[in-house]
Amino acid sequence: MTILALDGLVKRFGGLTATNQFSADVTEGESLGLIGPNGAGKTTIFSLIMGEHRLNEGAIRLKGEAIQDLPTHARIQRGVARTYQVPRPFAEMTVAENIRVGLTPDSIMAMIFGSSNAAEELALAEAVGFEAADLDRLPNELSMGDLRKLELARTLATGAKVVLLDEVFAGLTVGEIAQISELINEKRRSGMTFVIVSHDLRSLEPLIDRAVAMTAGSVIAEGAYADVIADKQVRDSYLGA
Amino acid sequence: MTSNLNLRHAIYWALFAGLLFAMPYLVSKGDLRTMIFALYVGIFAMSWDFLSGRTGYISFGHPFLIGIGAYATAILSYRFDVPVMFSIPLAVIITMVASTMFILPALRIKGSYFALVTLAFMELMYQLVQVIRPDLTGGTRGISGVETITRGAVNGFYLAAFLAFCVALFLWLLTRTRLGAAQSAIGMDEEALKGSGINATKLKLFTFVVSAAVAGLGGAFYVHYLGSIAPRAIFDINFVFTIIVAALLGGAGTITGPLFGAFFLTFLLEYLRPWLPGAERYLIYGGVALVLYMYQPKGMYAIAAKLRAGVMK
Amino acid sequence: MLQIIIQGLLLSGLYALIAVGFTLIFSVGRVLNLAYGAYLMLGGYAFFYVSQTLGMPKLLGVVAAVAVGVIAGLMKHRFIVKPLKGDMVPVEIATLILAVVLQSAVVLMFGDSSKILHSIIPGVVQVGTVSVPYSNVFAMIVSWTVLIALYLFIRKTHLGRAMQAVSMDQKGAAISGVNPDHVNMMVWGISGGLGALGGVFFASYTQLYPAMWVAPLIIAVAVVIVGGIGSIIGTLIVAHIIGFMEVMTTSLIAPELRGVFTMALIIIVLVVSPKGLFGREEIH
Ligand SMILES: Nc1ncnc2c1ncn2[C@@H]1O[C@H](COP(=O)(O)OP(=O)(O)O)[C@@H](O)[C@H]1O
Ligand SMILES: [Mg+2]
Numbered sequence: 001m002t003i004l005a006l007d008g009l010v011k012r013f014g015g016l017t018a019t020n021q022f023s024a025d026v027t028e029g030e031s032l033g034l035i036g037p038n039g040a041g042k043t044t045i046f047s048l049i050m051g052e053h054r055l056n057e058g059a060i061r062l063k064g065e066a067i068q069d070l071p072t073h074a075r076i077q078r079g080v081a082r083t084y085q086v087p088r089p090f091a092e093m094t095v096a097e098n099i100r101v102g103l104t105p106d107s108i109m110a111m112i113f114g115s116s117n118a119a120e121e122l123a124l125a126e127a128v129g130f131e132a133a134d135l136d137r138l139p140n141e142l143s144m145g146d147l148r149k150l151e152l153a154r155t156l157a158t159g160a161k162v163v164l165l166d167e168v169f170a171g172l173t174v175g176e177i178a179q180i181s182e183l184i185n186e187k188r189r190s191g192m193t194f195v196i197v198s199h200d201l202r203s204l205e206p207l208i209d210r211a212v213a214m215t216a217g218s219v220i221a222e223g224a225y226a227d228v229i230a231d232k233q234v235r236d237s238y239l240g241a
Numbered sequence: 242m243t244s245n246l247n248l249r250h251a252i253y254w255a256l257f258a259g260l261l262f263a264m265p266y267l268v269s270k271g272d273l274r275t276m277i278f279a280l281y282v283g284i285f286a287m288s289w290d291f292l293s294g295r296t297g298y299i300s301f302g303h304p305f306l307i308g309i310g311a312y313a314t315a316i317l318s319y320r321f322d323v324p325v326m327f328s329i330p331l332a333v334i335i336t337m338v339a340s341t342m343f344i345l346p347a348l349r350i351k352g353s354y355f356a357l358v359t360l361a362f363m364e365l366m367y368q369l370v371q372v373i374r375p376d377l378t379g380g381t382r383g384i385s386g387v388e389t390i391t392r393g394a395v396n397g398f399y400l401a402a403f404l405a406f407c408v409a410l411f412l413w414l415l416t417r418t419r420l421g422a423a424q425s426a427i428g429m430d431e432e433a434l435k436g437s438g439i440n441a442t443k444l445k446l447f448t449f450v451v452s453a454a455v456a457g458l459g460g461a462f463y464v465h466y467l468g469s470i471a472p473r474a475i476f477d478i479n480f481v482f483t484i485i486v487a488a489l490l491g492g493a494g495t496i497t498g499p500l501f502g503a504f505f506l507t508f509l510l511e512y513l514r515p516w517l518p519g520a521e522r523y524l525i526y527g528g529v530a531l532v533l534y535m536y537q538p539k540g541m542y543a544i545a546a547k548l549r550a551g552v553m554k
Numbered sequence: 555m556l557q558i559i560i561q562g563l564l565l566s567g568l569y570a571l572i573a574v575g576f577t578l579i580f581s582v583g584r585v586l587n588l589a590y591g592a593y594l595m596l597g598g599y600a601f602f603y604v605s606q607t608l609g610m611p612k613l614l615g616v617v618a619a620v621a622v623g624v625i626a627g628l629m630k631h632r633f634i635v636k637p638l639k640g641d642m643v644p645v646e647i648a649t650l651i652l653a654v655v656l657q658s659a660v661v662l663m664f665g666d667s668s669k670i671l672h673s674i675i676p677g678v679v680q681v682g683t684v685s686v687p688y689s690n691v692f693a694m695i696v697s698w699t700v701l702i703a704l705y706l707f708i709r710k711t712h713l714g715r716a717m718q719a720v721s722m723d724q725k726g727a728a729i730s731g732v733n734p735d736h737v738n739m740m741v742w743g744i745s746g747g748l749g750a751l752g753g754v755f756f757a758s759y760t761q762l763y764p765a766m767w768v769a770p771l772i773i774a775v776a777v778v779i780v781g782g783i784g785s786i787i788g789t790l791i792v793a794h795i796i797g798f799m800e801v802m803t804t805s806l807i808a809p810e811l812r813g814v815f816t817m818a819l820i821i822i823v824l825v826v827s828p829k830g831l832f833g834r835e836e837i838h
Contacts, residue, residue, distance in 0.1 A: 050436065052432065052435075052436075071435070071440070071442075072432075072435040072436060073435050073438050073439055073440045073441070074440075076435075076436065076437070076438035077438050081436065081438070082436065084433075088430050088432075088433040088436075089433075090425070090426050090429040090430060090433065090434075091429050091430075092425065092429060093422070093425070093426070093429070097422060100419065100422060101422060101423065101426050101434065101437050101439070102437045102438075104419045104422070104423055104437070104439060106438055106439050106440050106443075108420065108443070108444070108447050111418060111419040111420040111423060112415065112418045112419075112420050113418075114419065115419075116419055154437060157437075158437055158438045159438075297643060299643055299646065299647070301588075301650070346821075346825040347821075347824070347825065349825070350824055350825075352642060353580075353585075353586040353642060353646065354779070354824060356586065356646060357586065357775050357779060357820070357824075358820070358821060358824055360772070360775065361772070361775070361776070361817050361820045361821060362817075362821070364772050364813065364817055365813075365814065365817035365818065365821070368810070368811070368812075368813050368814050368817065369814060371810055372808065372810040372811055372814070478650075478653075478654070478765075478768050479654060481650070482650060482651065482654045485647060485650065486651060489647060519662075521658075521662055523654075523657075523658035523661070524655060524658040524659055524661075524662055526658075527651060527654050527655035527658055528655055530651050530655075531648065531651045531652060531655055534644075534647065534648060534651060535634070535637060535638070535648060538638075538644050
C-alpha cells in the first residue's frame with residue numbers, strides 16, 4: 001500500500017527548476033533509495049515533503065491525505081520526518097535535551113505540565129548506539145557519526161513512521177557506517193518506511209528494497225537497484241556530473 | 242514540571258524571599274527607594290528576557306508593551322474613576338490583547354527585522370499617544386495625579402518586591418519546563434524545531450503574550466507607584482537600553498539574572514551619584530555595560546560560574 | 555503646492571543620504587548598526603566644534619565631521635564588530651549600548667541643551683513665492699552628488715565590485731580573492747563618513763542636541779525596510795516617498811503626525827513583503 005505519494009512535484013528557485021514533474025510512490029514498510037548526481041534535486045524533494053520549501057506545482061499525499069498545504073510541524077505530527085544533509089542539532093543542548101525536544105508534544109499545556117521521560121530519552125539514545133554516559137555530551141564534542149546518530153534519534157523521537165534520511169553516510173568512518181546500517185535494518189524489520197539519499201552507493205545497496213534515480217529534477221529510472229544502476233541514462237548522469 | 246526542581250532551589254527561593262522581607266530593616270529609606278526602582282526595572286528586564294533571552298527574537302521596543310499597560314490603567318483610573326483593583330487587571334488584559342494584534346502579523350518576520358519592527362512599534366506609540374485623544378492621554382505632558390496605591394518607601398518596597406518575586410518565580414518555573422527547552426530551540430534553530438514537530442509560531446505567540454502580560458503588569462503597578470506618566474519617560478530608547486542591559490548583564494535566558502542585573506545597574510548609577518553628579522555618570526554606566534558585555538555576552542551568571550570554577554580548582 | 559514640492563525634494567535628498575550609509579552596512583556587513591544614528595550626532599557636533607567653537611571655515615568643519623565619522627566607523631569595526639565576529643544579535647546590542655555611551659559623551663562635552671548651527675551658506679533663494687535657504691539647496695546637491703558617486707563607485711570600480719561580491723556571499727568572495735575583512739572595514743568607514751555628513755545637514759535642518767540620533771536612525775531604518783536592503787535606487791525612491799509623506803503630513807494634516815505614517819509604512823511593508831519593495835539583500 002502506498003504510504004507516501006509524490007505527484008508531479010515542481011519547484012523553481014527563481015529561474016532554476018530544481019525539481020521538474022517529479023513523481024514517485026513509497027510503499028508502506030519499504031526502503032527506497034533516492035540516487036542522483038549532485039544538484040539533481042534530492043534534498044529539495046525532502047524539503048518539499050517536509051514543507052520547508054513551498055511547492056510550485058504537484059501534490060504530496062501521506063496515507064492518502066494531501067499534505068502539501070500543511071505547515072511543517074503538522075506534517076511531522078502525521079508521521080513523516082527527515083534528517084539533514086548537514087546535521088542540525090540544537091547546538092547548546094546536550095544529547096538528552098536534543099532527544100527531549102523530539103519527544104516534546106506540540107501543546108503548550110503539555111510542555112508546561114507534563115514532564116520529560118528520562119527512560120524514554122535513554123532508550124532512544126541507546127537505540128541509535130549511544131551509551132548512558134553520552135547523554136550529557138554537547139554537539140560540539142560529537143563526531144560526525146555521533147551527530148548523524150543524534151539526528152536520527154531526534155527524528156525517531158517524533159514518532160515518525162516514514163523517515164527521510166539525507167546523505168546518511170557522508171563524513172562517517174567505516175565503523176560508523178556499519179553501525180548506522182545495522183540500526184536502519186533493524187528499524188526496517190520493525191516496519192518503518194525509509195527514503196534514503198546517499199552518494200555511497202555501495203553502503204546504500206544493502207539498505208534498500210528499490211531505487212529511484214533522478215537527474216536535473218526528474219526521475220530517469222526506477223526499479224530494482226541493480227537494474228537502475230545498470231541503466232545507461234543513470235550511468236551517463238553520474239559520469240556527466 | 243517537578244522533575245528538575247529540587248530542595249536546593251527551594252532553599253534559594255526561600256532565602257531570596259526572606260532577604261526581600263528583611264530588607265526594610267537592613268537599609269536606609271533612600272536605598273529602599275532605589276531598590277523599588279530596581280525591582281520595577283527587574284520586572285521589565287525579566288519580561289524582556291522571557292521573550293528575547295532564549296528565543297533570540299530581540300525586542301528593541303519593550304517600552305511599547307510597558308506603556309500600553311501603564312497608560313491603560315492611568316486612563317481608566319484617572320479619567321474614568323475605575324478602582325485600581327479593576328483597572329490594573331484590565332490594563333494587563335488590554336496589553337495582552339493589543340500586543341497580540343500587533344505581533345500576529347510580525348510573527349513571520351525573523352532576525353534583525355523583528356528587532357526593527359519592535360523599535361518602530363515603540364516610536365509609533367510615542368507619536369500616537371501624543372496626538373490621538375490627548376484629552377485622554379494627556380498628550381505630550383502625559384498624566385499626573387494618578388492614584389498611588391502605597392504610601393511610604395516601606396510599603397512601596399513590599400509591593401514591588403512581592404510583584405518581582407512572583408514574576409521571577411513564575412517565569413523561572415515556566416522556563417524550567419519543556420517549554421523553556423523549546424524556547425531555547427527557537428533561538429538555536431527554528432527550522433529544526435519545526436522539524437521536530439513543534440508549532441514554532443504558536444510557541445512564539447504564547448511567549449510574546451506572557452512577556453506582554455508581565456510588561457503590562459509591571460507598567461501598570463509602576464504608574465500607580467510614580468503617580469504620573471509621560472510619553473518621553475516611557476517610550477524612550479534610553480529606557481530600552483536600561484532594560485536590555487540589565488537583562489544581558491544579569492545573564493540572558495536565566496530570568497533571575499536580569500533581576501540581579503537590574504539591581505547592579507540601578508545601584509551602579511546611584512553610587513556614582515556622589516562623585517559624578519552630572520552626565521559623566523551615564524558615560525561611566527554605559528561604558529561599564531559595554532565593556533562587561535563585550536567581555537562576557539552571557540552576563541554575570543557566566544562570570545560567576547567561571548569564578549566558582551576557578552575557586553574550586 | 556510649490557512649497558510642498560520644494561520642501562519634499564530637499565528633505566528627501568537628505569533622507570536618502572542618511573539611509574544609504576545604513577543600508578551599506580546592513581547589506582555588506584550583514585548587521586544592523588543601531589549606533590548608526592550616532593554618526594550623525596558625532597558629525598553634527600564635530601562640525602559645530604570646528605566651525606563655531608573654533609571659528610574655522612565651514613568647509614573645514616564639514617571635512618572634520620566626515621573624518622570623525624570615518625574614524626568612528628573604523629573603530630567600531632575594529633573594537634566591536636570584529637571581536638564579536640560579526641554575530642548579528644550581539645553586534646546589534648553592542649551598537650545600541652555604544653550609541654547611548656556616545657550620547658552621554660556628547661552631553662559631557664557640549665552639555666544637554668540644544669545648539670543652533672549657523673547656515674553653511676547664508677542667504678535664501680526665491681523660487682516663485684517660496685524662499686529656500688541656500689544651505690538646504692547645498693545639502694541636497696551634496697546628497698545627490700554623493701549618492702551618484704557611490705552608485706558609480708559600486709558599479710564601476712574594482713573595490714566597488716568587491717563590496718558587491720562580499721554583500722552577496724562572504725565565503726564566495728573570499729575564494730575569489732577578495733578579502734571580506736578589508737572590504738568590511740572599508741564599508742564601515744564609508745558608512746561612518748556618510749552618516750556624519752548627513753548629520754551636519756540634518757543638524758542644520760533641525761537642531762543639534764545629544765538625543766538627535768534616534769530620529770534619523772528611525773528614518774534610515776524605515777527607508778531601508780521599505781526600500782529593501784542594499785538597493786541604492788530603492789533607497790532613493792523610498793527616501794522620496796517618506797520625505798514627501800512627511801512634508802505633506804506636516805503642512806496639510808498636523809505637524810505632530812509627521813512620523814506616524816512613516817512608522818505605519820514600515821510595519822505594513824514588513825508584513826506584506828518582508829524583503830522590502832526593492833530588496834535583494836546584496837548591494838546593487
Ligand atoms: N534554497 C535554494 N535557493 C536556490 N537554489 C537552490 C536552493 N536549494 C537548492 N537549490 C538548487 O536546486 C538544485 C537542486 O539542489 P539539491 O536539491 O540540493 O540537490 P541534491 O540534494 O540532489 O544535491 C541545485 O541546482 C541547487 O543549487
Ligand atoms: Mg543534497
